[in-house]
Amino acid sequence: SSELTQDPAVSVALGQTVRITCQGDSLRSYYASWYQKKPGQAPVLVLYGNNDRPSGIPDRFSGSSSGNTVSLIITGAQAEDEADYHCSSRDSSGYAVVFGGGTKLTVL
Amino acid sequence: QVQLVQSGPEVKKPGASVKVSCKASGDTFTTYGFSWVRQAPGQGLEWMGWISPYNGNTNYAQKFQGRVTMTTDTSTSTVYMELRSLTSDDTAVYCCAGLTPRTMISHSYNIWGQGTMVTVSS
Numbered sequence: 060s061s062e063l064t065q066d067p068a069v070s071v072a073l074g075q076t077v078r079i080t081c082q083g084d085s086l087r088s089y090y091a092s093w094y095q096k097k098p099g100q101a102p103v104l105v106l107y108g109n110n111d112r113p114s115g116i117p118d119r120f121s122g123s124s125s126g127n128t129v130s131l132i133i134t135g136a137q138a139e140d141e142a143d144y145h146c147s148s149r150d151s152s153g154y155a156v157v158f159g160g161g162t163k164l165t166v167l
Numbered sequence: 168q169v170q171l172v173q174s175g176p177e178v179k180k181p182g183a184s185v186k187v188s189c190k191a192s193g194d195t196f197t198t199y200g201f202s203w204v205r206q207a208p209g210q211g212l213e214w215m216g217w218i219s220p221y222n223g224n225t226n227y228a229q230k231f232q233g234r235v236t237m238t239t240d241t242s243t244s245t246v247y248m249e250l251r252s253l254t255s256d257d258t259a260v261y262c263c264a265g266l267t268p269r270t271m272i273s274h275s276y277n278i279w280g281q282g283t284m285v286t287v288s289s
Contacts, residue, residue: 090273094212101262101282102204102212107275145212149274155228156202156214156274 063146063159070165071136079131079162081146089149091129093122096143096161105144106131133164141166169193171263171280178286179253186249187283189263196244197221200266202276203237203248207259215261218246253287260284 063083071077081091090109094102104113110122119137123130133140146159174188189201203215216227218237225237236249246263261283264276 090275092273092275094276096206096212101279102264102276103279104270104275104277107270107277108273111273113277147212147214147275154226156217158204158212158214160211 063148063157065144065146065159065162067160068163068165070167071133072167073138074135076132076134077136077164079133079144079164080128081130081159082128083148083157083159084127085148085151085157086124086127086129088151089153091122091124091146091148093120093131094145094147095140096145102145136164136166138166140164169195169199169265169267169278171265171278173261173263173280173283176284176286178288181254181287181289183253183287184249184251185253185257185285186247187261187263187285189246189248189280191244191246191265193244197241198268199278200271201237201239201246202264202266203235203261204264204276205259205261207256210259213259215248220244220246250285253285255287258285258287 093106095105096102105116105120106122119134121132143161145161150157170192172190197220202217218225220239238247263280265278270277
């Protein structure tokens, strides 16, 4: 399968830890990337490769991987983390890219 | 770091074509890879394809094969995406996204244009 599956919505209390998951066969072979998307703004890469963060991304964002599932972990969620989070990876062929459907994170 | 600036919003009729541009600042244009990603209202992100300014190689998503063309102009550091035979389903925000040498292995887009709204309506 070339699809990535995400839960549509997740909520977390302010300051608590939340895990957003992404599942797909291609994740067994290829790195995942995670993007934060807020309304009216371009996506922002928050995690990529082997749990790497781009410059400027807080260290409360981290990742984990097991089999065909990867997770974005936000430790100590802040109000500004409320956004849609999209995972992506190369598809099973390795020549194309697929995105998950996105997870809407609500910070309570 | 390179910044990407896209062309303005477009309104097109069904059956028409649209060409969106994405101009990169900086002098490392040919070391980057660029993709186009779209998001229809209320939907997720959708990858359309990829182009290398270094050699012009392209790779399109199967869904858009035959209907999309991505090109580059290295003299102006600009990437273009043309989509033909538009339908209302093509109404979306179209973003160019860049791969820098550091993120190419994981194929992660760490630079993005601001997005271009394309509306297809009769």
